[in-house]
Amino acid sequence: MIQGTTSDAGKSVMVAGLCRCLHRRGIRVAPFKPQNMALNSAVTSDRGEIGRAQALQAQAAGIAPHVDMNPVLLKPSSDQRAQLILQGRALEHMEATEFHDYKKVAMDTVLDSWRRLQIQYEALLVEGAGSPAEINLREGDIANMGFAETVSCPVVIVADIDRGGVFAHLVGTLELLSPSEQDLVQGFIINRFRGDIALLQPGLDWLEARTGKPVLGVVPYLHNLQLDAEDAIATEQACDTDEPLRVIVPVLPRISNHTDFDPLRTHPGVDLQYIGEGEVPPPADLVIIPGSKSVRADVAWLRHNGWEKYLQRHVRYGGKVLGICGGMQMLGAQVNDPQGVEGEAGTSIGFDLLPLSTTLAPGKTLRQVTGHLSDGGCFEGYEIHCGQTQVEPGTRAFVHFDDGREDGALSADNQIAGTYTHGIFDQGESCAALLRWAGLEAAVTEDREVLREREIDRLADALEQSLDLGAMFPQWFTP
Structure with a gap:
């Protein structure tokens, strides 16, 4: 031991x-x-x-x-x-x-x-x-x-x-x-x-x-x-270019599965920054809202720290936004918790950047998944979340699973995306597709599994x- x-x-x-x-x-x-x-x-x-x-x-x-x-x-x-x-x-x-x-x-x-x-x-x-x-x-x-x-x-x-x-x-x-x-x-x-x-x-x-x-x-x-951290956020980077893709991730009080972003941290063409409480978010090409163990509390934290206005300005000037799991829930119209799954029962208003709403419920979705992104790039990942998200009819799915299901949403202007799927940066093919979507040309990547x-x-x-x-x-x- x-x-x-x-x-x-x-x-x-x-x-x-x-x-x-x-x-x-x-x-x-x-x-x-x-x-x-x-x-x-x-x-x-x-x-x-x-x-x-x-x-x-x-x-x-x-x-x-x-x-x-x-x-x-x-x-x-x-x-x-x-x-x-x-x-x-x-x-x-x-x-x-x-x-x-x-x-x-x-x-x-x-x-x-x-x-x-x-x-x-x-x-x-x-x-x-x-x-x-x-x-x-x-x-x-x-x-x-x-x-x-x-x-x-x-x-x-x-x-x-x-x-x-x-x-x-x-x-x-x-x-x-x-x-x-x-x-x-x-x-x-x-x-x-x-x-x-x-x-x-x-x-x-x-x-x-x-x-x-x-x-x-x-x-x-x-x-x-x-190597994947148990809980602490790793900050060492491998960026070696003068003109990297600038990516920022807010450090939510209950941030979960931030290992999703390790492939970005080790990518030579990406400058990944974690932004903590009290820090002013810098200009970026891509903002990623990560998973959260307390979605309603963390969306309130983001508002208190000025992220709502920042996201509105970021999108207005052409920046991309990606929400993963709880981050996707926050990008929708609202997060309902009628049974108090995460704490006190109630409803929180989301950032209304994606046409979807979420209702939390007891029980957890846990499954390993394979599929491809809407713009190409195959992946192997996993889902781990509470509740169900309702996407407005006619909205493009961001992820297509091999079993025929669809997941997440992509905005009509192609600027904002959300998914429940963790691990989509781990495979070189899907990571390259995501980085190209965010604005990095010739985004050559390595499979996370090979690096591990x-x-x-x-x-x-x-x-x-x-x-x-x-x-x-x-x-x-x-x-």
Whole structure:
């Protein structure tokens, strides 16, 4: 089990890389995250929902993602409320205090999934959540040491040296664990190191002497590592032209599946900017309104931050607008929530840029899809949304699925489009078609899947060179 001293210490990346290391040696390995809290999710082939990081880890292991790999997923809809998803199925929204009391039931679900995976695979690589040293969350823990102790799983703790304070993080985390939990800790990994390892060695020697635990490796900082983020928004870019296509995306308070835009961030002809609260949106060629876990609250946030007037001006001067999932809902006339699916029941006025209206309802549409865009470009993607959208008759569909269904809408002047489909930038053909629609000529692109494979191998190469895999996996690697 890989646990971390903090969020974003490198747990997800370590599990992905180690999955690939074992997979290369013919080991049947699978990832497992007992409890995840993230708004970036993936749809499995059996129409379940799991964290996107676990889907990436499954790819690294050479297997299809399955709901048992992430049996408990929490998708925050406010600071104190989240949707609970067990084994891929959305159940209900819970307050934080409610979920704390619900953990006994959730642990039973976790162990049920764990036992099934144990039967199918030789090795399971487990990812913790946040930090195991959160004192207020220790009671009934199912995400870190509570799970590790229940199944007697050895633990490695990873820390991010690029943040600073790495020795305090590691020593402090270990000190706050109980004696039985400390016994499970097999050692430490230091992540994202820059510089001469010789200058770090005295600190490593001190750490081992102070804790009695070995440092299993120091992983170098892998610049511009292009892997799907679990939740944090990646901002590194590959733009290398003086006249790029300018794309902006508002960072909604409950933005979801922003990994949709990673292919744009890594495109050499695209300048992608995320615009946060209080920031003035700059001139752009394309504005993308992303998915949201709280559509009505986020459309209110956009209005409060001046985006309605910005969009009106942007369209008036010929700019393109694309809404994906909740973003498409916001571009319509209104979003109705009569049953309070996302919070308080009511209706919100949309931006009225597309001839459609949406009514939210309990239950979630989850499916993998294939098809083509209205202007060409085949894709493989997925749908993950609540409610139904009614498009006015005579409106052009933006997406055509291979099963004969249509999705989304395209404005009569060809400036504004919307779709429920996630992943339409991932395939080179559909991404190129979208970029040409937005104004980028000769938009040559690479399939995201090809890039993911290359980056997973790059990560695994680095781990094989920097970690003592023989100490971590003596049955498969020669010490």
